[in-house]
Amino acid sequence: MTSQVSRRWRPRSLLQLVLLAFVVVMLPIAVLMFQAGEGMSELSQLANVSAREAVDQTRRARTLSNLAVEMERSARQYAVVEQPGLMEIFADKAEEYARLLEAQRRLLPDNPDITALQAQIQTLSELPGKSPQEVRDSLDEFASFADRTDAVREATNLQIDARIDAISDQADEVQQRMWLQTAALVSASLALMLLFTWLIIRPIRQLERRILSLGSGLEPPSAQLIQGPAELVRLGDRLDWLSQRLNELEAQKQQFLRHMSHELKTPLASVREGTGLLCDDIAGELTPRQREIVELIDASGEELQTLIEQLLDYNLLQHNQGASNERFDVATVIKEVLAKHQLALEKKGMRVSAFQEPLDWSADRERTLRILDNLVSNAIAYGENGGELELRAFRQGRSLILEVANSGEPIADDDRARLFDAFYQGRARRKGALKGSGIGLSVAQDCARAQNGQLILADTDPLAVCFRLTLPWSAEALADNDKEELPPPLPAAAESARN
Template sequence: MTSQVSRRWRPRSLLQLVLLAFLVVMLPIAVLMFQAGQALSELSYLADISARQAVEQTRRARALSNLALEMERSARQYAVVEQPGLMEIYASKLEEYTALLEAQDRLLPDNPDIAALTEQIQTLEALPTMTAEEISENLDAFVSFGEHTSAVREATNRYIDNRIEGISAQAEEVQHRLWLQTAALVSASLALMLLFTWLIIRPIRQIERRILTLGSGREPAASYLIQGPAELVNLGERLDWLSVRLNELEAQKQQFLRHMSHELKTPLASIREGTGLLSDGIVGQLTPRQLEIVELIDTSGLELQRLIEQLLDYNLLQHNQTADSECFNVAALIQEVLNKHQLALDKKGMQVSISRQPIEWMADRDRTARVLDNLISNAIAYGEDAGRLEVRARHHGPTLIIEVANSGEPIDSADRERLFEAFYQGRARRKGPIKGSGIGLSVAADCARAQQGQLALVDDDELAVCFRLTLPWNGDGILDNDKQAQHSMLKLDSDARNRQV
């Protein structure tokens, strides 16, 4: 059942999470687009208003200059011709000038030129009531009037220029603000993208780790819940179910192997006991032909027992990977393993050569013996009749090297990559009545790995097949093998005198 705790903070499906991620990531970009549009609209409106006002103010300033010239012209003409209509024109232009000046005063408050013009207008308003001679005497007032009018026009132009500069500064400020907003909102979008990417990737990685754990055969230290969309949570629950099911199948397999081994060894022990009684002549003397058949049955039973023991070894090694290190003599161990196969070697007619140099080494003796037993057994089974078998041992500092090589047919290159896989049997055919199980080399490789060592097929200059076992020193310190060899030399020489190998 999907945990309710895992659903508090997440959508119920992967599609909802992706859509939510898209909407949330796009939200800062949409805000940025809206703010940019608002800023551009504001600048566009401000520029339009400023342009209109600038045109209007420029026209008003120009109109003031034109009206001042027309007023001066009408006054001078009246002073010459004294035509009443000219003063009417003058009064009309003065009234229009006064209205424009008031509007300009609102644009440029506290302007000294406008204040001077306002005072002069009071004087100029009295001209229509004066005689021609009085008007002629006051015509000089139009000189300063025109100068102040020109000054007002220049002040208006400066005001418009300042207004344009202000708009430019405001545009730069808006641009700067938009850049900051863009950086902030784009950063927020990237952060949201990373967040939602993590929310999507995290359960996938959890599932990946769970699958790798299942594939490696190791159970996690504690069960953990996949957190994420419902589809991935359900997938994690299916993986938990699969893990439980695999454990059940593994337990059934182990139980089957134990029962099968027990059921096979019980009748096999009776068969071997019977062949032993027949060989000893308990039930009567056997003819040579009968004795040969009994020995064949006993040999086949021994081979079958060895296959069963290999199967049990493989089963044990799958669940016990700890090594029990002890110091032992490598040469003595090699001789001990060879003694177990002496009858098979004699029957095969193989010439055996072993390393007689005593080497004291710290490792798992039982597992090392099991590796040698499987390699020598393979050499007997697949090696050449009346061929050669060599077992070499040497050490380089903290590393022990043992090589088991035999003559015969080389191992096919297609079989080399899968040579140490359990239950894999290559193209080479086993010599003898019993077919191999295909787990001997797998058991040997597992024994080597349990000691942090390695078993590998290597090329040899003299013999066709050569397996090399490499073991590290699994103790606190390295012993001086030259000094430790003396106490085991007597035993090794005694064994060599008793049996010529």
């Protein structure tokens, strides 16, 4: 289903998406390059045509000035020597002048000097048919003729300057337009880059969240659909399959543990009941040797029952991370734990020193009791016979400190790093008939973390082994009653109980 939903409007593969992103991002840049080329070609063509026209017009204006001078020279020479060949030269120059003047008129159609020159050149063109005296009488017209020709030349230069200024303005306009297009198209390319980056990164982040949820065991009931290329969609489908498989395996494990606990507890209860009846002399009085064997069987049964309960507690904690906070008296919890292990302590011959002052605290009572229970059980199992066991409690700011210390063999440095790992057993061996499961301290650590607390092995303590539990005051309890304050400071005797 995921694949069908997400492939309707997205590329079929990650490679296609990357190639599409490259093409689409490069498209505005290609348009920009094309428009820049068109603008530069337009300016280049305009500048080329204008340059050629300017050269032709300047050359034509200069030729008109030279022709005017040559026509005047030919007319004056004819007026002096009266040689007919000079008037033929004059006529040729006049004809060429008229032709060039007509071309110049197309450049300056409204110029009055050109209009006057056209009238004058028509009059001067008639001089070759006149007498020498009439030619001499017409020589005065050449002064105004030359002045108007120079004026036309100046007007041509001004026209060329105006055209150059227009080309410069057009170049500035094209440059400004190119800058605006560059800013717009580069912004579009950047936006497209961000869009395709998001399209590629989003499914990867979705997969990352799925993997983290799988690893933490807190996956929501309905997983989010992976939307993206086909490769990532298929990977999301594989994660769905993996999630279902893990759930199936977890359900099988839970079922196995329930069945095994029942199957183990039923015969174990019968064994313990039988040993109890034997110890009570129901089947007849036992000899001291027989009683010792029966007590050993009963103690081993109790140890086995403890191991089964620890295993079930460990499995329960792995799937129940929430804390149920309440107010309780710390000294009462300690008394309950010691009462549970009273017989084991008496058998071990351990001297117990426990915190007994009233101390209210807000935390998860059941988890706190389980932590202390595991720590006391651990101290009984590994502590020395006839040794010391101390349970201390004191408040430090907004935290409660609980310490369980015992005399005996210190924990080896090589074991400290993995002390709270599940099923890890160090070099030290339990003093009893059965080996431990290696999950007691792991269960205690998980209970502490569930309450945002910390369980560590204290480095400096008068006794050989000391576990220190730090529990913060429950924030949920404060939220229920904003005016509620922390318990009053402990008495001096309670503060010094840890020393």
